[in-house]
Amino acid sequence: MCLTDTLDEMVQNGTLTPDLAIQVLVQFDKSMTEALETQVKSKVSIKGHLHTYRFCDNVWTFILQNALFKSEECQETVGRVKIVACDSKLLSQ
Amino acid sequence: MATSSTTTTSSVYIRVIEDVISKVREEFVNGPGENVLTELQGLWEVKMMQAGVVFGIDRSSSASKQPTPGITPVHDLNVPYEGTDEYETPTAEILFPPTPLQTPIQTPLPGSTPLPGSTPLPGSTPLPGNTPLPGTADSSIYNIPTGSSDYPTPGSDSGGNTDVKGGNGRPSPYMPPPPSPWMNQRPPLSVDVNVAYVEGRDEADRGTSHQPLTQDFFTMSSGKRKRDDFPPQYQNGGLNNIPQQDGAGDATSEVSQKSDFPGMKIPQLDGPIPEPYDDELSTPNIYNYQGVVSEDYNIVNTPAPNDLQASTPAVAQNDVLEDDEDEPLNENDDDDFDDMEQGDELNTQHLVLAQFDKVTRTKSRWKCTLKDGIMRINNKDILFNKATGEFDF
Numbered sequence: 001m002c003l004t005d006t007l008d009e010m011v012q013n014g015t016l017t018p019d020l021a022i023q024v025l026v027q028f029d030k031s032m033t034e035a036l037e038t039q040v041k042s043k044v045s046i047k048g049h050l051h052t053y054r055f056c057d058n059v060w061t062f063i064l065q066n067a068l069f070k071s072e073e074c075q076e077t078v079g080r081v082k083i084v085a086c087d088s089k090l091l092s093q
Numbered sequence: 094m095a096t097s098s099t100t101t102t103s104s105v106y107i108r109v110i111e112d113v114i115s116k117v118r119e120e121f122v123n124g125p126g127e128n129v130l131t132e133l134q135g136l137w138e139v140k141m142m143q144a145g146v147v148f149g150i151d152r153s154s155s156a157s158k159q160p161t162p163g164i165t166p167v168h169d170l171n172v173p174y175e176g177t178d179e180y181e182t183p184t185a186e187i188l189f190p191p192t193p194l195q196t197p198i199q200t201p202l203p204g205s206t207p208l209p210g211s212t213p214l215p216g217s218t219p220l221p222g223n224t225p226l227p228g229t230a231d232s233s234i235y236n237i238p239t240g241s242s243d244y245p246t247p248g249s250d251s252g253g254n255t256d257v258k259g260g261n262g263r264p265s266p267y268m269p270p271p272p273s274p275w276m277n278q279r280p281p282l283s284v285d286v287n288v289a290y291v292e293g294r295d296e297a298d299r300g301t302s303h304q305p306l307t308q309d310f311f312t313m314s315s316g317k318r319k320r321d322d323f324p325p326q327y328q329n330g331g332l333n334n335i336p337q338q339d340g341a342g343d344a345t346s347e348v349s350q351k352s353d354f355p356g357m358k359i360p361q362l363d364g365p366i367p368e369p370y371d372d373e374l375s376t377p378n379i380y381n382y383q384g385v386v387s388e389d390y391n392i393v394n395t396p397a398p399n400d401l402q403a404s405t406p407a408v409a410q411n412d413v414l415e416d417d418e419d420e421p422l423n424e425n426d427d428d429d430f431d432d433m434e435q436g437d438e439l440n441t442q443h444l445v446l447a448q449f450d451k452v453t454r455t456k457s458r459w460k461c462t463l464k465d466g467i468m469r470i471n472n473k474d475i476l477f478n479k480a481t482g483e484f485d486f
Contacts, residue, residue: 002140003113006133015129024117024133031112036465036476039105044468044477046445050459050484060449060461064484067443069470071477076470081443083482085463088448 003028044071048081058087102474103147110137110147146474444469447480459484 007024010016048067054060062083069076114134121130141147447466452459463480 002144002146003137005140006136009136010129010133015125015132017124020117020120020124023120024113027116028109028113031109031116033465035105035109035112036467036478039108040101040465040476040478042101042475042477042479044466044475044480046480046482046484048482048484050486053459053486055452060452062459062461062482062484069468069475071475074473074475076473076475078443078470081445081470083445083447083463085445085447085449085461085466088450088464 042071042073044069046070046083051080058090060085102476105476106141106147106474110134110141145472442469443471445480447477457486459486 003025007016007021011018011021046064046067046069048064050062051065052061052063054062060083062085064081064083065079067078067081069078069081114130118127118130121127121133138147445463445466445468447463450462450464452461454460459482461482461484463482464478466477466480468475468477
Protein backbone atom coordinates (compact mmCIF):
# COMPACT_ATOMS: atom_id res chain seq x y z
CA MET A 1 0.00 0.00 0.00
CA CYS A 2 2.72 2.41 0.94
CA LEU A 3 4.59 1.63 -2.22
CA THR A 4 1.57 1.95 -4.43
CA ASP A 5 0.66 5.22 -2.78
CA THR A 6 4.15 6.47 -3.34
CA LEU A 7 4.16 5.36 -6.93
CA ASP A 8 0.76 6.87 -7.54
CA GLU A 9 1.92 10.13 -6.14
CA MET A 10 5.02 10.21 -8.24
CA VAL A 11 3.24 9.17 -11.37
CA GLN A 12 0.70 11.89 -10.87
CA ASN A 13 3.45 14.38 -10.26
CA GLY A 14 4.91 13.36 -13.54
CA THR A 15 8.18 12.41 -11.93
CA LEU A 16 7.61 8.80 -12.75
CA THR A 17 6.27 7.08 -15.79
CA PRO A 18 3.57 4.48 -15.30
CA ASP A 19 5.73 1.90 -16.97
CA LEU A 20 8.50 2.44 -14.51
CA ALA A 21 6.05 2.35 -11.65
CA ILE A 22 4.84 -1.03 -12.81
CA GLN A 23 8.38 -2.26 -12.99
CA VAL A 24 8.94 -1.16 -9.44
CA LEU A 25 5.82 -2.96 -8.34
CA VAL A 26 6.85 -6.12 -10.11
CA GLN A 27 10.21 -5.92 -8.51
CA PHE A 28 8.58 -5.39 -5.16
CA ASP A 29 6.51 -8.52 -5.61
CA LYS A 30 9.62 -10.49 -6.37
CA SER A 31 11.60 -9.02 -3.55
CA MET A 32 8.81 -9.41 -1.08
CA THR A 33 8.22 -13.01 -2.02
CA GLU A 34 11.88 -13.73 -1.82
CA ALA A 35 12.18 -12.02 1.52
CA LEU A 36 9.26 -13.99 2.87
CA GLU A 37 10.83 -17.19 1.70
CA THR A 38 14.32 -16.53 2.88
CA GLN A 39 14.07 -14.25 5.84
CA VAL A 40 10.91 -15.33 7.53
CA LYS A 41 10.87 -18.58 9.38
CA SER A 42 8.03 -18.08 11.78
CA LYS A 43 5.06 -20.35 11.88
CA VAL A 44 1.60 -19.28 12.75
CA SER A 45 -1.50 -21.16 13.65
CA ILE A 46 -4.91 -19.74 13.06
CA LYS A 47 -8.11 -20.88 14.63
CA GLY A 48 -11.51 -19.44 14.44
CA HIS A 49 -15.04 -19.68 13.25
CA LEU A 50 -15.25 -19.67 9.51
CA HIS A 51 -17.94 -17.24 8.55
CA THR A 52 -17.44 -17.18 4.81
CA TYR A 53 -15.35 -19.14 2.40
CA ARG A 54 -14.87 -18.47 -1.24
CA PHE A 55 -12.71 -19.94 -3.92
CA CYS A 56 -12.60 -17.93 -7.05
CA ASP A 57 -9.97 -17.68 -9.73
CA ASN A 58 -7.67 -19.82 -7.67
CA VAL A 59 -7.89 -17.45 -4.78
CA TRP A 60 -9.22 -18.54 -1.46
CA THR A 61 -10.92 -16.02 0.68
CA PHE A 62 -11.88 -16.78 4.23
CA ILE A 63 -13.62 -14.55 6.65
CA LEU A 64 -13.06 -15.66 10.19
CA GLN A 65 -14.81 -14.61 13.30
CA ASN A 66 -13.19 -14.62 16.68
CA ALA A 67 -9.95 -15.75 15.19
CA LEU A 68 -6.98 -16.61 17.31
CA PHE A 69 -3.55 -16.14 15.82
CA LYS A 70 -0.65 -17.80 17.51
CA SER A 71 2.93 -17.49 16.59
CA GLU A 72 6.09 -18.18 18.53
CA GLU A 73 6.29 -14.64 19.65
CA CYS A 74 2.81 -13.40 20.06
CA GLN A 75 -0.82 -14.21 20.17
CA GLU A 76 -3.56 -12.05 18.77
CA THR A 77 -7.28 -12.36 18.76
CA VAL A 78 -9.44 -10.63 16.25
CA GLY A 79 -13.18 -10.40 16.03
CA ARG A 80 -13.16 -10.54 12.28
CA VAL A 81 -10.38 -11.16 9.88
CA LYS A 82 -10.16 -11.71 6.20
CA ILE A 83 -7.69 -14.14 4.76
CA VAL A 84 -6.84 -13.97 1.12
CA ALA A 85 -4.59 -16.63 -0.29
CA CYS A 86 -3.56 -17.33 -3.81
CA ASP A 87 -2.26 -20.62 -5.07
CA SER A 88 1.37 -21.12 -4.20
CA LYS A 89 1.85 -23.41 -7.16
CA LEU A 90 0.69 -20.78 -9.59
CA LEU A 91 2.95 -18.16 -8.12
CA SER A 92 5.99 -20.32 -8.38
CA GLN A 93 5.44 -20.90 -12.04
CA MET B 94 7.27 -10.51 22.40
CA ALA B 95 5.36 -8.41 20.01
CA THR B 96 8.23 -6.04 19.74
CA SER B 97 10.52 -8.71 18.49
CA SER B 98 8.09 -9.77 15.82
CA THR B 99 7.47 -6.22 14.73
CA THR B 100 11.13 -5.41 14.65
CA THR B 101 11.87 -8.41 12.52
CA THR B 102 8.98 -7.45 10.32
CA SER B 103 10.35 -3.98 10.14
CA SER B 104 13.78 -5.21 9.22
CA VAL B 105 12.35 -7.43 6.54
CA TYR B 106 10.47 -4.52 5.10
CA ILE B 107 13.56 -2.39 5.14
CA ARG B 108 15.48 -5.04 3.36
CA VAL B 109 12.75 -5.42 0.82
CA ILE B 110 12.77 -1.70 0.20
CA GLU B 111 16.48 -1.69 -0.29
CA ASP B 112 16.31 -4.73 -2.49
CA VAL B 113 13.66 -3.20 -4.68
CA ILE B 114 15.44 0.10 -4.89
CA SER B 115 18.72 -1.49 -5.78
CA LYS B 116 17.19 -3.68 -8.41
CA VAL B 117 15.29 -0.96 -10.16
CA ARG B 118 18.16 1.48 -9.95
CA GLU B 119 19.30 0.58 -13.38
CA GLU B 120 15.97 1.42 -14.86
CA PHE B 121 15.97 4.77 -13.17
CA VAL B 122 19.49 5.63 -14.17
CA ASN B 123 18.54 4.98 -17.77
CA GLY B 124 15.26 6.81 -17.33
CA PRO B 125 14.27 9.68 -15.10
CA GLY B 126 17.48 9.68 -13.12
CA GLU B 127 18.67 8.39 -9.82
CA ASN B 128 17.40 11.36 -7.86
CA VAL B 129 13.89 10.28 -8.72
CA LEU B 130 14.70 6.88 -7.31
CA THR B 131 15.93 8.51 -4.15
CA GLU B 132 12.73 10.46 -3.93
CA LEU B 133 10.77 7.28 -4.40
CA GLN B 134 12.67 5.55 -1.65
CA GLY B 135 12.27 8.48 0.68
CA LEU B 136 8.53 8.73 0.13
CA TRP B 137 8.09 5.02 0.48
CA GLU B 138 10.02 4.84 3.71
CA VAL B 139 8.17 7.77 5.15
CA LYS B 140 4.88 6.14 4.33
CA MET B 141 6.00 2.89 5.84
CA MET B 142 6.99 4.67 9.00
CA GLN B 143 3.76 6.55 9.05
CA ALA B 144 1.94 3.28 8.73
CA GLY B 145 3.80 2.15 11.80
CA VAL B 146 5.20 -0.94 10.16
CA VAL B 147 8.75 0.26 9.81
CA PHE B 148 10.77 1.85 12.51
CA GLY B 149 13.91 3.87 12.20
CA ILE B 150 15.69 3.30 8.95
CA ASP B 151 19.40 3.04 8.62
CA ARG B 152 20.22 3.04 5.01
CA SER B 153 23.78 2.04 5.71
CA SER B 154 22.88 -1.19 7.45
CA SER B 155 19.56 -2.84 7.09
CA ALA B 156 20.51 -5.50 9.59
CA SER B 157 21.10 -3.16 12.47
CA LYS B 158 17.70 -2.33 13.78
CA GLN B 159 17.49 1.27 14.73
CA PRO B 160 19.19 3.68 17.02
CA THR B 161 17.04 4.48 19.99
CA PRO B 162 16.55 8.03 18.83
CA GLY B 163 15.24 6.68 15.59
CA ILE B 164 12.65 4.67 17.41
CA THR B 165 11.44 7.55 19.44
CA PRO B 166 10.62 9.73 16.51
CA VAL B 167 8.93 6.83 14.88
CA HIS B 168 6.70 6.36 17.84
CA ASP B 169 5.89 10.01 17.71
CA LEU B 170 4.87 9.58 14.15
CA ASN B 171 2.74 6.66 15.04
CA VAL B 172 1.02 8.39 17.85
CA PRO B 173 -0.20 11.26 15.77
CA TYR B 174 -1.43 8.90 13.18
CA GLU B 175 -3.32 6.85 15.61
CA GLY B 176 -4.57 10.06 16.97
CA THR B 177 -5.87 11.04 13.60
CA ASP B 178 -7.63 7.76 13.28
CA GLU B 179 -9.14 8.25 16.64
CA TYR B 180 -9.99 11.75 15.73
CA GLU B 181 -11.94 10.58 12.81
CA THR B 182 -14.17 8.52 14.96
CA PRO B 183 -14.61 11.27 17.48
CA THR B 184 -15.16 13.63 14.65
CA ALA B 185 -18.15 11.67 13.66
CA GLU B 186 -19.25 11.70 17.23
CA ILE B 187 -18.61 15.37 17.41
CA LEU B 188 -20.67 15.78 14.36
CA PHE B 189 -23.40 13.90 16.02
CA PRO B 190 -23.67 16.27 18.90
CA PRO B 191 -24.26 19.04 16.44
CA THR B 192 -26.79 16.79 14.88
CA PRO B 193 -28.73 16.71 18.09
CA LEU B 194 -28.38 20.42 18.20
CA GLN B 195 -29.68 20.47 14.73
CA THR B 196 -32.03 17.79 15.76
CA PRO B 197 -34.41 20.41 16.84
CA ILE B 198 -34.22 21.70 13.36
CA GLN B 199 -34.46 18.30 11.89
CA THR B 200 -37.18 17.47 14.26
CA PRO B 201 -39.11 20.42 13.08
CA LEU B 202 -38.47 19.35 9.56
CA PRO B 203 -39.87 15.94 10.18
CA GLY B 204 -42.39 17.56 12.36
CA SER B 205 -43.12 20.02 9.67
CA THR B 206 -43.20 17.16 7.31
CA PRO B 207 -45.84 15.42 9.29
CA LEU B 208 -47.67 18.55 10.05
CA PRO B 209 -48.17 19.36 6.50
CA GLY B 210 -49.92 16.15 6.73
CA SER B 211 -48.99 16.32 3.14
CA THR B 212 -45.82 14.42 3.92
CA PRO B 213 -47.58 11.47 5.29
CA LEU B 214 -50.09 12.01 2.64
CA PRO B 215 -47.56 11.70 -0.15
CA GLY B 216 -46.09 8.72 1.60
CA SER B 217 -49.53 7.39 1.95
CA THR B 218 -50.21 8.40 -1.58
CA PRO B 219 -51.89 5.11 -2.10
CA LEU B 220 -53.87 5.79 0.99
CA PRO B 221 -56.77 8.08 1.51
CA GLY B 222 -54.32 10.78 2.45
CA ASN B 223 -54.17 11.83 -1.12
CA THR B 224 -57.80 12.37 -1.24
CA PRO B 225 -57.57 15.26 1.15
CA LEU B 226 -54.72 16.77 -0.81
CA PRO B 227 -56.85 17.59 -3.78
CA GLY B 228 -57.84 20.84 -2.17
CA THR B 229 -54.83 22.99 -3.02
CA ALA B 230 -55.99 26.02 -1.21
CA ASP B 231 -56.72 23.89 1.78
CA SER B 232 -53.34 22.30 1.63
CA SER B 233 -51.56 25.63 1.48
CA ILE B 234 -53.40 26.82 4.52
CA TYR B 235 -52.84 23.57 6.11
CA ASN B 236 -49.09 23.74 5.61
CA ILE B 237 -48.64 27.06 7.21
CA PRO B 238 -50.34 26.09 10.37
CA THR B 239 -48.43 22.90 10.36
CA GLY B 240 -45.05 24.46 10.25
CA SER B 241 -46.10 26.89 12.87
CA SER B 242 -47.47 24.17 15.02
CA ASP B 243 -44.17 22.38 15.07
CA TYR B 244 -42.24 25.35 16.11
CA PRO B 245 -44.62 26.45 18.75
CA THR B 246 -44.33 23.06 20.25
CA PRO B 247 -40.61 23.36 20.92
CA GLY B 248 -40.96 26.96 21.80
CA SER B 249 -43.77 26.42 24.22
CA ASP B 250 -41.99 23.54 25.90
CA SER B 251 -38.34 23.95 26.66
CA GLY B 252 -37.88 20.28 25.90
CA GLY B 253 -40.06 20.58 22.88
CA ASN B 254 -37.60 18.85 20.64
CA THR B 255 -37.08 16.04 23.02
CA ASP B 256 -40.74 15.74 23.38
CA VAL B 257 -41.25 15.53 19.74
CA LYS B 258 -38.75 12.77 19.38
CA GLY B 259 -39.45 10.63 22.36
CA GLY B 260 -42.75 11.69 23.74
CA ASN B 261 -45.54 11.04 21.44
CA GLY B 262 -47.96 12.22 24.04
CA ARG B 263 -47.03 15.86 23.90
CA PRO B 264 -47.38 16.33 20.23
CA SER B 265 -50.68 14.70 20.36
CA PRO B 266 -51.98 17.05 23.02
CA TYR B 267 -50.84 19.86 20.90
CA MET B 268 -52.46 18.40 17.98
CA PRO B 269 -55.98 18.32 19.24
CA PRO B 270 -56.20 21.75 20.78
CA PRO B 271 -54.32 23.62 18.13
CA PRO B 272 -56.80 23.61 15.35
CA SER B 273 -58.58 26.80 16.07
CA PRO B 274 -55.88 28.60 18.09
CA TRP B 275 -53.06 27.55 15.79
CA MET B 276 -54.50 29.15 12.80
CA ASN B 277 -54.35 32.49 14.47
CA GLN B 278 -51.41 32.40 16.84
CA ARG B 279 -48.81 30.17 15.40
CA PRO B 280 -48.22 31.56 12.01
CA PRO B 281 -46.93 34.81 13.43
CA LEU B 282 -44.68 33.14 15.99
CA SER B 283 -42.82 30.78 13.76
CA VAL B 284 -43.01 32.90 10.70
CA ASP B 285 -39.29 33.02 10.01
CA VAL B 286 -38.75 29.35 10.21
CA ASN B 287 -41.86 28.65 8.36
CA VAL B 288 -40.85 30.96 5.64
CA ALA B 289 -37.77 28.98 4.91
CA TYR B 290 -39.63 25.79 4.94
CA VAL B 291 -42.50 27.24 3.08
CA GLU B 292 -40.23 28.47 0.38
CA GLY B 293 -38.74 25.10 -0.15
CA ARG B 294 -42.11 23.58 -0.14
CA ASP B 295 -43.62 26.14 -2.36
CA GLU B 296 -40.97 25.71 -4.96
CA ALA B 297 -41.34 22.02 -5.01
CA ASP B 298 -44.52 20.24 -4.29
CA ARG B 299 -44.89 19.57 -0.67
CA GLY B 300 -44.97 15.94 -1.20
CA THR B 301 -41.77 16.07 -3.15
CA SER B 302 -39.93 18.13 -0.64
CA HIS B 303 -41.23 16.11 2.18
CA GLN B 304 -40.34 12.83 0.68
CA PRO B 305 -36.72 13.73 0.23
CA LEU B 306 -36.61 14.98 3.75
CA THR B 307 -38.22 11.88 4.96
CA GLN B 308 -35.81 9.78 3.03
CA ASP B 309 -32.85 11.61 4.42
CA PHE B 310 -34.24 11.22 7.81
CA PHE B 311 -34.68 7.58 7.34
CA THR B 312 -31.28 7.18 5.88
CA MET B 313 -29.80 8.98 8.78
CA SER B 314 -31.48 6.78 11.22
CA SER B 315 -30.80 3.43 9.73
CA GLY B 316 -31.49 2.00 6.34
CA LYS B 317 -33.73 1.78 3.39
CA ARG B 318 -35.59 -0.94 5.08
CA LYS B 319 -37.64 1.37 7.11
CA ARG B 320 -38.59 3.45 4.20
CA ASP B 321 -39.76 0.41 2.42
CA ASP B 322 -41.50 -0.77 5.48
CA PHE B 323 -43.49 2.32 5.81
CA PRO B 324 -45.64 1.79 2.84
CA PRO B 325 -46.44 -1.68 4.05
CA GLN B 326 -47.10 -0.26 7.44
CA TYR B 327 -49.48 2.14 5.98
CA GLN B 328 -51.09 -0.60 4.11
CA ASN B 329 -51.30 -2.77 7.14
CA GLY B 330 -52.18 0.14 9.24
CA GLY B 331 -54.61 1.10 6.57
CA LEU B 332 -56.52 -2.04 7.15
CA ASN B 333 -56.68 -1.35 10.82
CA ASN B 334 -56.45 2.36 10.53
CA ILE B 335 -58.96 2.84 7.84
CA PRO B 336 -61.01 5.01 10.09
CA GLN B 337 -57.99 7.11 10.94
CA GLN B 338 -56.98 7.70 7.40
CA ASP B 339 -60.48 8.68 6.59
CA GLY B 340 -60.31 11.00 9.48
CA ALA B 341 -57.12 12.48 8.16
CA GLY B 342 -58.47 12.99 4.72
CA ASP B 343 -61.57 14.48 6.16
CA ALA B 344 -59.49 16.56 8.43
CA THR B 345 -57.54 18.12 5.62
CA SER B 346 -60.66 18.94 3.80
CA GLU B 347 -62.29 19.86 7.02
CA VAL B 348 -59.43 22.04 8.01
CA SER B 349 -60.61 24.40 5.44
CA GLN B 350 -64.04 23.86 6.84
CA LYS B 351 -62.87 24.53 10.36
CA SER B 352 -64.63 27.83 10.57
CA ASP B 353 -67.82 26.20 9.52
CA PHE B 354 -67.89 23.30 11.93
CA PRO B 355 -65.79 23.66 15.04
CA GLY B 356 -67.11 20.53 16.67
CA MET B 357 -66.49 18.48 13.61
CA LYS B 358 -63.08 19.88 13.17
CA ILE B 359 -61.60 18.79 16.42
CA PRO B 360 -61.91 15.06 15.92
CA GLN B 361 -60.95 15.32 12.31
CA LEU B 362 -57.94 17.45 12.94
CA ASP B 363 -56.77 15.11 15.59
CA GLY B 364 -57.00 12.29 13.20
CA PRO B 365 -54.88 13.84 10.45
CA ILE B 366 -52.31 15.53 12.59
CA PRO B 367 -51.53 12.52 14.68
CA GLU B 368 -50.84 10.51 11.61
CA PRO B 369 -48.08 12.76 10.42
CA TYR B 370 -46.62 12.79 13.86
CA ASP B 371 -46.93 9.13 14.03
CA ASP B 372 -44.92 8.77 10.92
CA GLU B 373 -42.25 11.01 12.18
CA LEU B 374 -42.37 9.74 15.64
CA SER B 375 -42.51 6.24 14.47
CA THR B 376 -39.26 6.64 12.69
CA PRO B 377 -37.29 7.56 15.77
CA ASN B 378 -39.34 5.29 17.90
CA ILE B 379 -38.71 2.41 15.66
CA TYR B 380 -35.08 2.84 16.13
CA ASN B 381 -35.35 3.16 19.81
CA TYR B 382 -38.13 0.81 20.52
CA GLN B 383 -38.64 -1.90 18.05
CA GLY B 384 -39.97 -4.25 20.62
CA VAL B 385 -42.98 -2.24 21.64
CA VAL B 386 -46.27 -4.02 21.70
CA SER B 387 -48.46 -3.48 18.70
CA GLU B 388 -51.74 -4.71 20.04
CA ASP B 389 -52.35 -1.55 21.93
CA TYR B 390 -52.34 0.31 18.75
CA ASN B 391 -55.58 -0.99 17.40
CA ILE B 392 -57.37 -0.65 20.65
CA VAL B 393 -56.18 2.82 21.27
CA ASN B 394 -56.81 3.98 17.80
CA THR B 395 -60.31 2.80 17.69
CA PRO B 396 -61.38 4.62 20.79
CA ALA B 397 -58.99 7.47 20.83
CA PRO B 398 -59.11 10.05 18.16
CA ASN B 399 -57.45 12.65 20.34
CA ASP B 400 -54.22 12.74 22.23
CA LEU B 401 -53.57 9.09 22.60
CA GLN B 402 -53.73 8.45 18.94
CA ALA B 403 -50.46 9.99 18.14
CA SER B 404 -48.56 7.96 20.65
CA THR B 405 -50.56 4.89 20.14
CA PRO B 406 -50.21 4.83 16.41
CA ALA B 407 -46.50 5.23 16.74
CA VAL B 408 -46.35 2.17 18.87
CA ALA B 409 -48.59 0.40 16.52
CA GLN B 410 -46.41 1.28 13.62
CA ASN B 411 -43.46 -0.07 15.45
CA ASP B 412 -45.24 -3.28 15.92
CA VAL B 413 -46.34 -3.26 12.40
CA LEU B 414 -42.79 -2.72 11.34
CA GLU B 415 -41.75 -5.74 13.24
CA ASP B 416 -44.39 -7.73 11.51
CA ASP B 417 -43.33 -6.33 8.21
CA GLU B 418 -39.75 -7.11 8.87
CA ASP B 419 -40.65 -10.69 9.37
CA GLU B 420 -42.56 -10.78 6.15
CA PRO B 421 -40.13 -9.20 3.71
CA LEU B 422 -37.16 -11.48 3.89
CA ASN B 423 -35.30 -9.61 1.22
CA GLU B 424 -35.05 -6.43 3.17
CA ASN B 425 -33.70 -8.17 6.18
CA ASP B 426 -31.22 -10.00 4.07
CA ASP B 427 -30.07 -6.79 2.54
CA ASP B 428 -29.45 -5.25 5.89
CA ASP B 429 -27.53 -8.25 6.98
CA PHE B 430 -25.48 -8.09 3.86
CA ASP B 431 -24.82 -4.46 4.36
CA ASP B 432 -23.60 -5.18 7.81
CA MET B 433 -21.46 -7.90 6.47
CA GLU B 434 -20.00 -5.72 3.82
CA GLN B 435 -19.27 -3.04 6.31
CA GLY B 436 -17.66 -5.65 8.44
CA ASP B 437 -15.57 -6.73 5.51
CA GLU B 438 -14.46 -3.22 4.88
CA LEU B 439 -13.56 -2.90 8.49
CA ASN B 440 -11.78 -6.17 8.17
CA THR B 441 -9.23 -4.62 5.98
CA GLN B 442 -7.79 -3.60 9.29
CA HIS B 443 -7.27 -7.26 9.97
CA LEU B 444 -6.08 -8.87 6.82
CA VAL B 445 -4.02 -11.87 5.98
CA LEU B 446 -2.42 -12.15 2.60
CA ALA B 447 -0.73 -15.39 1.80
CA GLN B 448 -0.34 -18.25 -0.58
CA PHE B 449 -2.14 -21.45 0.10
CA ASP B 450 -0.61 -24.86 -0.22
CA LYS B 451 -3.81 -26.72 0.29
CA VAL B 452 -7.25 -26.31 1.65
CA THR B 453 -9.23 -29.27 2.85
CA ARG B 454 -12.58 -29.69 4.39
CA THR B 455 -14.05 -32.47 6.44
CA LYS B 456 -17.70 -31.80 7.01
CA SER B 457 -17.75 -28.41 8.60
CA ARG B 458 -14.14 -28.47 9.63
CA TRP B 459 -11.76 -26.63 7.35
CA LYS B 460 -8.04 -26.95 7.41
CA CYS B 461 -5.65 -24.99 5.35
CA THR B 462 -1.96 -24.53 5.14
CA LEU B 463 -0.64 -21.19 4.06
CA LYS B 464 2.85 -20.04 3.39
CA ASP B 465 4.76 -16.86 2.91
CA GLY B 466 2.12 -14.55 4.16
CA ILE B 467 1.66 -11.18 5.69
CA MET B 468 -0.79 -10.55 8.45
CA ARG B 469 -1.98 -7.13 9.38
CA ILE B 470 -3.66 -7.66 12.69
CA ASN B 471 -4.39 -5.22 15.45
CA ASN B 472 -2.28 -2.67 13.64
CA LYS B 473 0.70 -4.97 13.67
CA ASP B 474 2.33 -6.54 10.71
CA ILE B 475 3.34 -10.12 11.18
CA LEU B 476 5.12 -12.10 8.55
CA PHE B 477 5.01 -15.82 8.49
CA ASN B 478 6.65 -18.52 6.53
CA LYS B 479 4.02 -21.05 7.27
CA ALA B 480 0.60 -20.99 8.77
CA THR B 481 -1.98 -23.59 9.56
CA GLY B 482 -5.58 -22.77 9.95
CA GLU B 483 -8.39 -24.72 11.48
CA PHE B 484 -11.82 -23.28 11.13
CA ASP B 485 -15.26 -24.55 11.86
CA PHE B 486 -17.98 -23.35 9.60
